[in-house]
Amino acid sequence: MQIIKNDNFFMNLAINVARRNKGMTGANPSVGCVIVSRDKTIISIANTGIGGSPHAEKKALEGIEIKTGTVLYTTLEPCVHKGKNPPCVDEIINSGVKKVVIACLDKNPLVRGKGIKKLENSGIKVIKGILEKDAEDFYDEFFKRINSNIPGINIKIASSADGKTALKNGKSKWITNKLSRNYGHKLRLFNDGIMVGINTVLKDNPSLTCRLSGLNKFSPSRLVMDTNLRFPINCNLAKTAKNIETIIFTSKNSSVRKINLLKNKGIEIIKIPTTKSGLSLISALKFLGKREFNSILIEGGNKLIASAINSPQLNKVYWFSSEKIIGEEGKPSIGKLNITNLENSPNLFLHNMINLDNNYLKIYKAKN
């Protein structure tokens, strides 16, 4: 097969390079950058550094010689503002590159289009919109957060063929296979926080870490919704709270004594309002947005998933399912939704499906 080295080819490479560091770049999005000479030879490749610095463009430009005809591909519009890093637009202008190809604009209203304008004003030719949808999908949670100050949310479900997540007696080991469960750990890596309801903590005593070899240090913050602060002071989350950020959202009336006990374990306790269906998810998300969380992965229980699935912040539902069948009395994947008409079903579409050794991962995406 002949490789056609066009803009799509190089941008696809840049997106894949960006994917490599997804979940490891802190509040900054992971950007991919590829620099190509006039004869279509790749002369440099980089992505955003661990923790968010250096930026991909700066890294890619370092130590290379820019000749006539060199093109720089980047997955996201280069920044113009000086934050933790110098603005990439200046780096590009100073490098001498005369052509820049961009997948998608930065949707931050404070940035959008300004990066491109500054490049063009410096005499650089800019092409935008190459693999735009792929890049926008990749930055979906980030864009949600910078537009609204509220993180995007993803949902993870692992169920039997008939949509049950456990037997009536609570057993759930293992409904899905090893490959599905490993993919689940990858999702933890990709998200900044992982959120569960208190019943999941009480029932499973989970650690909620990313247990892929070598990636444990990128485990997301653990977030627990716990109205009455029933959180056990010796559970696995409490034991590891001094090493991995752990936040409990609770109601205004929770016991001060219990709060202090948990704070001593290194757990942060945040009081938020309640609604008639429990703690206000949106209040928790607003708090996390202020902390620059881009994305939250919600893993259960089914009540929390039910309130998340209709949220305007919803990005994707990752649904792993196996060939096992559990029957009516098993635990349902999703709590009560009070739908009286099928047209009011959550507005999702099937975005992708992946075969995981005969388990299936269906990725549903929220329609905007």
Next chain:
Amino acid sequence: MQIIKNDNFFMNLAINVARRNKGMTGANPSVGCVIVSRDKTIISIANTGIGGSPHAEKKALEGIEIKTGTVLYTTLEPCVHKGKNPPCVDEIINSGVKKVVIACLDKNPLVRGKGIKKLENSGIKVIKGILEKDAEDFYDEFFKRINSNIPGINIKIASSADGKTALKNGKSKWITNKLSRNYGHKLRLFNDGIMVGINTVLKDNPSLTCRLSGLNKFSPSRLVMDTNLRFPINCNLAKTAKNIETIIFTSKNSSVRKINLLKNKGIEIIKIPTTKSGLSLISALKFLGKREFNSILIEGGNKLIASAINSPQLNKVYWFSSEKIIGEEGKPSIGKLNITNLENSPNLFLHNMINLDNNYLKIYKAKN
């Protein structure tokens, strides 16, 4: 692409020709036959006739000249016994064909291997086992019936992504899309009988016919499990019972008066034993086996599906699912199974998956 005209190529064609008449050949299986000259030219193609006659081999041999090197491909071991049709083995021997390729043996213990033996004793070279698994899968229900005198059963489920078949208020129009529903009608064509529980009749007032254009006349017999004979005398099934065979299975205590009312509508009433979970499915199946039903499609409700899914007669589960989400209070696909350990989940594997315009049909097959 170059077509490689080997045994697999011609047998694949024969199987596809057999598929064309599936569901239209009565108690006989639909067989496909392809006859190929020495230079690999196809000189004849046939399948079992509508209603079961003539047999495919006889039809294919009619009016063609057999020269040296001609090969006959057939999906099923040719019959040696004279039933409604003369034995195909004799037709083949008399035709002068000197090489026969067979996909799978007839699993009927009275036939198995005898057809091949007779061919070989007449100096014909026989190759067997070409695309054997595909053919055995195609004849699975038929083999089940001739081995045990009990038909094979298939289950059809149409559900939301979370495995629900209706809203709490009973609404189910439409959870799946048009293409899924059309495929459902094809399943009705492929099976000899379609079985539902009485609650499905009371709730949906279904016709249970194959409503694909031109195929209505191949609608399967309608079979209803109705312990207390609650069957409404003016429902759609009753109205059409004089044209399409309709059988109600009921308990020994059902009212004689109601039985006579229904018989007058053209409905057959069969009394069978009850078990602690209702009418005995196996008793109904045994009755249908005596009537030479090869396959029964079970469409609901979820209690009937729950008793069918662990049956040794189970062949396949056809599970259509959409992107809609209904939530905990919706109607579950499968009734109670009383599973206390995941290893006791029904023994299925994923056989195939088909994209139906972004609905998905997963076909699970029972492990033997």
